[in-house]
Amino acid sequence: MASAVTPRNEDYSQWYLDIVKNANLAQNSAVRGCMIIKPYGYGIWERMQRQLDDMFKETGHQNAYFPIFIPKSFLSKEAAHVEGFAKECAVVTHYRLMNDPNGEGVIVDPSAKLEEELIVRPTSETIIWNTYRDWVTSYRDLPLLINQWANVVRWEMRTRLFLRTAEFLWQEGHTAHATEAEAQEETLKMQEVYATFAEEFMAMPVLRGVKTESERFAGAVNTYTIEALMQDGKALQAGTSHNLGQNFAKAFEVKFQDENNKEQYVWATSWGVSTRLIGGLIMTHSDDEGLVLPPKLAPIQVVIIPIPKPNEELDAKAHEIMAELKSRGIRVSYDNDKKKRPGFKFAENELKGIPVRLGLGKRDLANGTIEVARRDTKEKASQPLEGIVDHVASLLEEIQQNLFQTALDFREEHSHTVDTMEEFQAILDQDIPGFIYAHWDGTAETEQKIKELTKASIRCIPNDSVGEVGKCILTGGASERRVVFARAY
Amino acid sequence: MASAVTPRNEDYSQWYLDIVKNANLAQNSAVRGCMIIKPYGYGIWERMQRQLDDMFKETGHQNAYFPIFIPKSFLSKEAAHVEGFAKECAVVTHYRLMNDPNGEGVIVDPSAKLEEELIVRPTSETIIWNTYRDWVTSYRDLPLLINQWANVVRWEMRTRLFLRTAEFLWQEGHTAHATEAEAQEETLKMQEVYATFAEEFMAMPVLRGVKTESERFAGAVNTYTIEALMQDGKALQAGTSHNLGQNFAKAFEVKFQDENNKEQYVWATSWGVSTRLIGGLIMTHSDDEGLVLPPKLAPIQVVIIPIPKPNEELDAKAHEIMAELKSRGIRVSYDNDKKKRPGFKFAENELKGIPVRLGLGKRDLANGTIEVARRDTKEKASQPLEGIVDHVASLLEEIQQNLFQTALDFREEHSHTVDTMEEFQAILDQDIPGFIYAHWDGTAETEQKIKELTKASIRCIPNDSVGEVGKCILTGGASERRVVFARAY
Structure with missing residues (x-):
């Protein structure tokens, strides 16, 4: 129907929604925050899935499936984890409906109350680590390299098609290792798998970096991220890979006998990308005429x-x-x-x-x-x-390459190095602000203050950042390397 | 680890569970009735998915994705449908947890109560037909040929790994058509896709037939089924394809302008197979040494x-x-x-x-x-x-063929034609009863009575049944064709 698309420079948010709607990718449903992925949008997701799944299998992972429900008590076992997810959990309390004795329709049967409420999984670490306890006894059982394709639910208050929805589709890898070093290696390996997928298939250049403590996944020791720059100069966190240390192993008592017959806690990672990637794909390449798809992911080339x-x-x-x-x-x-x-x-x-x-x-x-x-x-x-x-x-190959190069040029053009809050703010005041490389004193307090003042957050500390002595743009405190700030989705 | 498997003739149910456990296919989880599908079991499911998905696409279907939650009121719109599913619905009533003010852990935040409760989908007709109302206005929008791969939840009281679980994985096709004839054609086409998949890939012979009224899907005009015979002489309903008539179109007001500009209700079908198929695969071929897999679905051949x-x-x-x-x-x-x-x-x-x-x-x-x-x-x-x-x-081809032929021979050997209740009961008293072809007077009452007396139900009226005048085994009432009875999973 070639309906009109709002131009980007007029209203970027509306342009995005127009693309999603008019290219028949997705729509809102009757359930608040839950989207319907239409066949053309799902076709893109299927190509993403197939490619990622191949890459996971090439790196030794197998798929499995764990329950959608998590007993409430499991969520509480890892303190940071429950803190991070409790506020956005859909909770199942009953298992039956009955005819309304007072009138029409059906009501929840009060006699069918669950003994323990169930959470619709917002992520599966807890139910999976509760299972791994049975699967791991010896170093011979390790590593466990498992991935799951699933739907998850996070009851977000402000939702936006693909980018932030109450239910979304994703994959979540959950691995268990005998050593800390091996878990760290896995974490970085999967970050690189995501980066390769983003760049070679989505034609979307990404920064590879590590999150600050306050931006970490709830329950992680370290969160590695890939960060992309959208056309409006805002960042999109496109995938994360977490080194979970022994946090979940300790919470769920997952131990193994090492080669010396010594009992040890297992080391963990988890990593995921979701249908959010489709939002990133749209905002990396598309224009005022509509969607632009990289050939490798286009349902029709x-x-x-x-x-x-x-x-x-x-x-x-x-x-x-x-x-x-x-x-x-x-x-x-x-x-x-x-x-x-x-x-x-x-x-x-x-x-x-x-x-x-x-x-x-x-x-x-x-x-x-x-x-x-x-x-x-x-x-x-x-x-x-x-x-x-x-x-x-x-x-088709040339187009794939050109889309990547164009996006990379755009990112370079919108990456800035600044040394003062004035310069920092000046960049943010531009129409397309982009990534800002600046010094930071390393404290959560300063990070928070800058966020409050400017709405820009630290996207990551790049993996390849080089040491450089400098002063924090806000406090003047000592800094040893620049970090990357941006406003973000 | 080659643990012992209980012999089939000793305890068939235990044999089945031993196979599932010892071949590392699945296990029960901490959530009542929900299973964990382990990598080897999931590998079989992935091969089934890939093959079925190819067959759906070859027959013109596209995949899409609809929300996991269904507003309670939607479920009630089709009277038979809510009647069929209300008693086994997981109900989300709240969207947040909070710290327990009186002690440790977290509790459901009473202030985060949903205005309308949400049902975790037991099947998606209602949410999908509510959406189709926006998608269909003219005959040009038809047919809609959509499939969804998803998890669904039915709060069954008695569960058994793969065969009947509270959560299971499946695909559900939902199609919309301009004419009754086209919907009927689609219903039969998908039954045949399932039968072909069962026979050519699972090496599991199936009867193609139609269900009696009392065994129909809740909301269907007709339910077509494929029925397989397990090694213990019990039937397994392995897949169903429903002609929904205009029931859901009327409940959700889905109308279109036909070629003569006349407004009409749309005609519907839905069809599904699930991880239950893995249970059928096990009970068709495996033996006292363990699992036996047809080469086409074996993760390792x-x-x-x-x-x-x-x-x-x-x-x-x-x-x-x-x-x-x-x-x-x-x-x-x-x-x-x-x-x-x-x-x-x-x-x-x-x-x-x-x-x-x-x-x-x-x-x-x-x-x-x-x-x-x-x-x-x-x-x-x-x-x-x-x-x-x-x-x-x-x-490998020979094995595939041999497994099918062996299963077919077994079914033929255990298919019986009887004319009296005495003969009927005698068959059911055998160690391996099987399918029983018998006359039935066509009433739900007789069907129910026979079920109460013998625990055998009418599995289907075969598509290829030939007219034969006879007398109902229970009442002596007039019958025009034999139907197939069996005890069933």
Whole structure:
């Protein structure tokens, strides 16, 4: 329907919602904060899942499935963990409905009250570590390298499609190791898997870094993150990998006999990415015409449009090209609706972010040519039909690369190094503020103060940050390296 | 660890639980009735998912995702539906925990009570049809062919791993059509997809039939089923496909303008299979030595065991064979643990149901042979190493076929035609009763009476049943065809 999209520079939030709606990715549901992922949006998620799942398996992980419900008492066993999640838990208290004796409809049956309330999982560390106690007795049982694809629920008050929803889909890895070093290695390995996925598949450059204490996952010793920069200059935390130390092993009494027959607590990690990535994908590449998708994740990579409308000759040629593209593993569709004009179809397919459009006209056919349009740069060119499949295949790679490079250039352009609060604030006052590299005195108090003053938080301390003596922009206190600030989703 | 499995003829229920436990498929969790699917069990589910998903897509369906929560009032909109599900609903009433002011731990925050309680979906017709109202306005929007992979919760009182659990994983298709005929066609098409999957991939023969009114899905006009026969002579409902008529369209006001601009209610279907299939897979093929898996769904199809233990020469040969098998798409592993003896490994791999075992010994190597053992028939033979990959590939096909044929022979052997209640009861008194084809007068009352008397229910009226005039075994009332009775899971 190629409905209009609000321009980004007019209202970025509305532009985002327009894209999600008009490209048919998702919508709000009748349940507060819970979204409906529509087929086209789910198609993107399926490609993400498949790729990530392959990467998890290549790194030795297996999938399993744990219950959606967590006994309330489990959540309390790790003090920081319950503190972090208690305020946003959906709680099951009853297990039956009954006819309302006073009138119509059904009510909750008061006699069907659970002895212990159940929490709908906001994350699964507690139920999983309660299980690992039975699975681990000896060093021979380690490492446990498990991943779960699941839905989780966090009763957030302010929600936004894909970016923050009460229910979301994700994967959560939960691993158990014999040594601290091995757990740390796993934590960093999975951060790198996420970074590779973001950059090579989503074409979304990310900073790899570690969170400050106050931004850590509830129950973690350290949280590693990948942080992306959106087009409006705000950061998006796109994936996290946590070194959980022995916190959950101690809370759930998970011990093993080491090679010297000594009893030890197990070392843990957990790591996750979610449907939030789709929000990041949208805000990294899309434009005022609609969605822009990197070819590797596009449900449809190429659309063929007959000009001005389908006929026997054009259909035959289109099917021939489609067959060839498909044999090369390229996902192609033929937009042969007779009731829509080409211009309308162009706009519709732009809105859907299909990377390459092939316009096939009668004259083209006579000349042995076809019109090739790229979604990313909007360049159009007439190409010989001979060799068109090779051309499209390499064009898809070029688009994938160009999207990444464009996003990387954007990030570099919007990364700033500042030494004073005035400079800091000046950057934040720009239309597109971006990442700010600045010195910080290392205290949670200063971090909090800066956040209150500017709404910018420390996104991470980059893994590759180099030592540099400096003074905190707020307090002048000593600092040994710059950290990355930004306003964030 | 090759723990002992209770023999089937001693205690079939215990045998089943032993297989599930000792083959590391699943276990009970700390939450009543909710299971943990362990990596090996989940590996089987992943192969089922991938195959079914391909079949759904080949038949034109797309995946989407709808919320896990259903507002209580939605459930009540379709009268039969709420009647069917109200008694087993997990109900979310609150969205926050708080510190217990009187002591330790956390309690439900009474101030965080939901205005309307939410049901954890037992099935998604209501939330989906509430959404379809926005998606359908014209005949051009139809058909909607949507599938969802999800978890659902039914608070069953008596649970059993895979077969009946409070939470289970499944897929649910929900389609919307312009005509009754098209909805009926879809219902039968998906029944046939399920039957094909069961027979060709699970090697589990099924009867295709329609349920009687009293066994219908709550809210359906007709429920089509596939029914398998387990080794203990009990039936397993393995998948259902429902023609929902206009029941949900009317309950949720989903209408469309037809080609003549006339407003009409939409016609609906829904269909689902679940992790219950894994229970069916176990009880169709496995034996007293452990799990038996059909090659098409086995996470590992071939295991190579070095005899008596791994060494450089055997390792090299094993890796050579593995590489060749993998290049043919065969899933193979090498059991090179030095601490376990071959006999122990044989038992362990039998327990896991790996279809083909290759025993590679020093003498074999010198002779240019290898020992090939099949899990299904337990036959062993020495085979030339030359051409072993071709041999294994065709053996896997043979095993797949043999498992199906064996199960089909078993079903035929345990299918009976009876004309009196005495004969009926005599069959049910056998150790392995099976399917009973008998005449029934067509009333719910008689159906219920027979169930009370014998614990046997009508599994289905077969799609291919031929007209045959007869008398009901209980009442002598007129009957026009035989229906299939059995005791069931």
